[in-house]
Amino acid sequence: VPELRTPLVGARFSLSAGVPDPRLFPRAALARAYRRVLQSRRGVRSLEYAEAGGTPALRDAIATMLRSTRSIPATGDNILVTRGSQMALELIARALVSPGAVVAVEHLGYQPAWRAFAAAGATLGGIPLDAQGLVVEAIPAAAGCVYTTPHHQYPTTALLSPGRRLALLERARRQRFAIVEDDYDHEFHFDGRPVPPLASNDRAGNVIYVGTLSKTLAPGLRLGFVAAPAPLVATLTTLREVIDRQGDHALELAVAELIADGEAQRHTNKARRIYASRREALASALQRELGHALAFELPAGGITLWARVADGIDLERWQARAFADGVAFSAARDFALDRRARPFVRLAFARYNEVELATAVRIMARALG
Amino acid sequence: VPELRTPLVGARFSLSAGVPDPRLFPRAALARAYRRVLQSRRGVRSLEYAEAGGTPALRDAIATMLRSTRSIPATGDNILVTRGSQMALELIARALVSPGAVVAVEHLGYQPAWRAFAAAGATLGGIPLDAQGLVVEAIPAAAGCVYTTPHHQYPTTALLSPGRRLALLERARRQRFAIVEDDYDHEFHFDGRPVPPLASNDRAGNVIYVGTLSKTLAPGLRLGFVAAPAPLVATLTTLREVIDRQGDHALELAVAELIADGEAQRHTNKARRIYASRREALASALQRELGHALAFELPAGGITLWARVADGIDLERWQARAFADGVAFSAARDFALDRRARPFVRLAFARYNEVELATAVRIMARALG
Numbered sequence: 238v239p240e241l242r243t244p245l246v247g248a249r250f251s252l253s254a255g256v257p258d259p260r261l262f263p264r265a266a267l268a269r270a271y272r273r274v275l276q277s278r279r280g281v282r283s284l285e286y287a288e289a290g291g292t293p294a295l296r297d298a299i300a301t302m303l304r305s306t307r308s309i310p311a312t313g314d315n316i317l318v319t320r321g322s323q324m325a326l327e328l329i330a331r332a333l334v335s336p337g338a339v340v341a342v343e344h345l346g347y348q349p350a351w352r353a354f355a356a357a358g359a360t361l362g363g364i365p366l367d368a369q370g371l372v373v374e375a376i377p378a379a380a381g382c383v384y385t386t387p388h389h390q391y392p393t394t395a396l397l398s399p400g401r402r403l404a405l406l407e408r409a410r411r412q413r414f415a416i417v418e419d420d421y422d423h424e425f426h427f428d429g430r431p432v433p434p435l436a437s438n439d440r441a442g443n444v445i446y447v448g449t450l451s452k453t454l455a456p457g458l459r460l461g462f463v464a465a466p467a468p469l470v471a472t473l474t475t476l477r478e479v480i481d482r483q484g485d486h487a488l489e490l491a492v493a494e495l496i497a498d499g500e501a502q503r504h505t506n507k508a509r510r511i512y513a514s515r516r517e518a519l520a521s522a523l524q525r526e527l528g529h530a531l532a533f534e535l536p537a538g539g540i541t542l543w544a545r546v547a548d549g550i551d552l553e554r555w556q557a558r559a560f561a562d563g564v565a566f567s568a569a570r571d572f573a574l575d576r577r578a579r580p581f582v583r584l585a586f587a588r589y590n591e592v593e594l595a596t597a598v599r600i601m602a603r604a605l606g
Numbered sequence: 607v608p609e610l611r612t613p614l615v616g617a618r619f620s621l622s623a624g625v626p627d628p629r630l631f632p633r634a635a636l637a638r639a640y641r642r643v644l645q646s647r648r649g650v651r652s653l654e655y656a657e658a659g660g661t662p663a664l665r666d667a668i669a670t671m672l673r674s675t676r677s678i679p680a681t682g683d684n685i686l687v688t689r690g691s692q693m694a695l696e697l698i699a700r701a702l703v704s705p706g707a708v709v710a711v712e713h714l715g716y717q718p719a720w721r722a723f724a725a726a727g728a729t730l731g732g733i734p735l736d737a738q739g740l741v742v743e744a745i746p747a748a749a750g751c752v753y754t755t756p757h758h759q760y761p762t763t764a765l766l767s768p769g770r771r772l773a774l775l776e777r778a779r780r781q782r783f784a785i786v787e788d789d790y791d792h793e794f795h796f797d798g799r800p801v802p803p804l805a806s807n808d809r810a811g812n813v814i815y816v817g818t819l820s821k822t823l824a825p826g827l828r829l830g831f832v833a834a835p836a837p838l839v840a841t842l843t844t845l846r847e848v849i850d851r852q853g854d855h856a857l858e859l860a861v862a863e864l865i866a867d868g869e870a871q872r873h874t875n876k877a878r879r880i881y882a883s884r885r886e887a888l889a890s891a892l893q894r895e896l897g898h899a900l901a902f903e904l905p906a907g908g909i910t911l912w913a914r915v916a917d918g919i920d921l922e923r924w925q926a927r928a929f930a931d932g933v934a935f936s937a938a939r940d941f942a943l944d945r946r947a948r949p950f951v952r953l954a955f956a957r958y959n960e961v962e963l964a965t966a967v968r969i970m971a972r973a974l975g
Binding site for chain 1 (some may be wrong): 623625628633634636637640641644645649650651652653654655656657689690692693696720722725813824825826827828847848849850851852854855856857862916942
C-alpha cells in the first residue's frame with residue numbers, strides 16, 4: 238500500500254485534500270451546544286466511562302438521518318459511532334479479514350482504507366473502473382470482501398450505474414462476499430438528488446455501510462459511523478473497546494444537538510450551495526487557463542474534479558513545479574494500487590472560495606507554461 | 607483474557623470503578639476553553655486534518671509536566687497524545703508484539719491492557735506479586751515485554767520497592783525486554799510525594815511510559831499519552847493513523863489551555879485533598895461496619911483500597927447479594943490472569959462523597975448478613 242500523505246501540509250493551496258471549508262463551520266453553535274451539554278446532568282455522565290458504541294442520542298440521530306435521507310432501514314441498534322470513517326474501516330477489517338484473505342478494491346481508490354485492510358492481513362486485489370464505476374465482472378473470484386465508494390467513486394467521482402449496483406449486490410449474494418460501502422460524501426450531490434446507497438437495497442444482508450461527518454461537519458471532530466446488522470455492530474463494538482474504549486460522549490451529545498435542532502442540516506444545505514458554486518468556479522478557471530491541458534466533465538457530486546491530462550504533458554514535473562509555487566494537487570498515481578502513473582489529476586474545490594480557486598489555477602497554469 | 611466489564615452500569619454505587627468524581631470536574635472552565643479555541647484562528651485549523659501525534663501545544667504541555675513533576679526527560683517529540691491509555695497500549699502492542707511473543711504481566715492486573723497485547727498475538731505470562739510489587743526474579747525468561755503498574759499496582763495498590771525497581775531495570779537491560787510502565791494515577795499519592803517513575807531512571811532506554819488524563823481530568827475526554835524515544839513515537843504515530851487518523855485537536859487545545867493556565871493543576875490538587883479524605887472515610891466505615899470481615903492497610907496512593915476477606919466468607923455470594931442491593935465491588939478473581947478466586951476485594955473511593963461511601967458500606971455489611 239502506498240504511503241499516507243498529510244495533504245494539507247506545505248502548500249499555500251492544497252487542491253489535494255477533498256475536505257470541507259472549515260471557515261463555514263458553525264463553530265459558535267458547536268461551542269454553545271458543548272457548553273449546554275457540559276452544564277447538564279447528562280454532561281456529568283458524559284465525562285465518565287460509557288457506551289463504547291456511542292451515545293444513544295447520536296446513534297438515534299444518525300439512524301433517523303439514514304432512514305429519512307438515504308432509505309437505509311436503520312435504528313440506533315444498527316449504528317456504531319466511530320472516530321471518523323478510518324476507525325470504522327479499521328474495525329471492519331479486523332472483524333472480517335483473516336490473514337491472506339482477498340479484499341477487492343477499486344484499482345484507483347482510497348489508500349487509508351487499504352492500509353486498514355492490509356494491516357489486518359488482507360491481500361488486496363484491484364477492480365478496474367470505467368465511467369460507470371467499478372466493473373463487477375472483473376471482481377476477483379477469490380474476493381471475500383469488496384471495498385467500494387459507489388456514490389462518487391474515490392477519486393474518479395464516477396457514479397456506479399443502476400445496472401452495476403444490482404449486479405454487484407447479486408454477485409455478493411451468490412459469491413457470499415461482504416460489500417463495505419464507503420459513502421464518504423453522500424450529501425454533496427449537485428445534479429439531482431443523491432443516489433440511494435447500496436445499503437438501501439441490501440435484501441441479502443451483505444452490505445456494511447460506512448459514513449462520516451467529516452465532510453458535512455469537520456474532519457477534526459473525528460466522527461464517523463457504521464450501519465450494519467445489530468450482531469455485527471456488537472462485534473465491532475467489542476473490538477473498539479480494545480483500541481479506544483469509547484468515544485467522546487460530550488462531543489457526541491453536542492453534535493446530536495446540532496442534528497436535532499436542524500443546525501447541522503442548515504449548515505450542510507448552505508455548504509452544498511457554496512460548493513456547487515465553487516465547482517463552477519473551478520471548472521471555469523480550468524477552461525480559461527488550462528483548457529488545452531485538461532479535459533473533464535463536471536462531477537455530478539463530491540467535492541473534487543477528475544480531469545484527463547493532455548498527451549505530451551509531463552505530469553510529475555507539473556506537480557512538482559506547481560507545488561514549489563504553492564499549489565498541491567494529486568495525480569492518478571497517488572491513488573493507484575499498482576502505483577503506475579496515468580494521465581489524470583484530481584482537484585478538490587470545497588476548501589477555497591472562488592477567488593482563491595482562480596488564483597490556484599493561475600499558479601497551476603504558470604507552472605505548466 | 608477475561609471479559610471486559612462496564613463497571614458503572616447497573617448498581618447504585620459502583621465501588622468497582624477506579625474513576626474520579628465527575629461532579630468535581632471544572633466543566634465550565636473546559637467549556638470556556640473550548641469556545642475560546644473554536645473562536646480563534648487555530649480553532650479553524652483544529653477542525654481540519656492535522657498532526658496524527660497530537661497538537662504540539664498539548665504535547666509540549668505534557669512534556670513539561672513530565673519533566674517538572676515526574677523527572678522524565680521528555681520534550682514534545684517524545685510525546686504521542688492518544689485516546690486514553692487504551693489506545694496507547696493498543697499501539698504499543700502492535701509495535702512491539704509479534705504473534706506468539708511472550709508479554710509478562712502482573713498476575714493480578716489490568717485486563718484491558720492484556721486484551722490489547724492478546725489482540726496483537728501475545729502469549730501472556732503471569733508475574734507473581736507480593737507487598738513490594740512484582741517479583742522481578744519470577745519474570746518469565748522468554749518475556750520480550752513486561753507490562754507493569756509500579757506506582758500503585760493495579761489492583762493491589764502495592765508500590766514497587768526501590769530495590770525491585772533497580773532490579774527490574776537491570777534485568778530489562780540484560781535480557782533486552784521492553785518495560786511498558788502504566789502510571790495510570792500518578793498524581794493521587796497521599797502519603798508523601800509521588801515516587802518517580804521507572805522512566806525517570808531509564809538509562810538503557812527500555813521503558814515506554816504510558817499516562818492518562820482520565821484520572822486527573824475525566825475518562826470521557828479520552829486523553830492519554832505515551833512518552834518514549836522519538837523514533838518509537840514516530841512508529842506509533844504511523845500505526846495510529848491507520849486506526850484513528852488523529853485526535854480531536856480542538857479538545858486537545860482546550861485541555862492544553864487548562865494545563866497552561868493552571869486550572870488542571872488546581873483541580874488535581876483539590877481532587878487529591880478530597881480523595882484523601884474519602885480514603886479515610888471509606889476506611890473508617892469499613893472498620894466500623896466490616897471490621898470482622900475485611901483486613902487492609904490504607905493505600906499510600908491510588909483511588910482504590912485492597913482488602914483481605916476473612917476466612918469462611920463466601921465472597922461470590924457476598925458480591926452477588928451486595929450487587930442486588932445496589933453496591934458493585936470487585937474481587938481478586940476479576941483481575942486474575944488465571945481466573946482463580948482469591949480472598950481479596952478492591953473498593954474504589956474517589957467517585958463518592960463521605961456520606962455515599964458510608965451508605966455503600968452499610969449496604970455491603972447488610973448483604974454479608
